[in-house]
Amino acid sequence: MRRILHQPYLEALDRFLKYTSKDPYSNCIEWTGATRKGYGQFGFRGTSKAVHRFSYEVFIGPIPAGYEINHKCRNKLCIAPDHLEALTPQQHQEVDRDLLRAGGKKGRRSQILKKALNASKLHQD
Secondary structure, three states, rough: OOOOOOOOHHHHHHHOOEEEEOOOHHHHHEOOOOOOOEEEEEEEOEEEEEEEHHHHHHHHHOOOOOOOOEEOOOOOOOOOOHHHEEHHHHHHHHHHHHHHHOOOOOOOHHHHHHHHHHHHHHHHO
């Protein structure tokens, strides 16, 4: 099923995509524009919006109330739709806790990345 975008999103999409670059090794689509606290920021409808949330809303759909967007790839600048998932705050904390147990977010990044992506593939059924 193809997602139908409303006019404000369509108008902003071209501008949004100009600030992205695909990493051929991780398949992340990385934000190259403005950032705040390590996360990409994008001006939309007169306010600053986190780019991973904008990407989720454009390519996947509305974010359920009370949910957060998790980067399965652990890359805060990634906006690739297949690297994003909506989680409750509790689920998000559990994912982060599991990753810390596996070696920390900053340590052994490639092993953690593989584990996170493999785990996400198991939950897609």
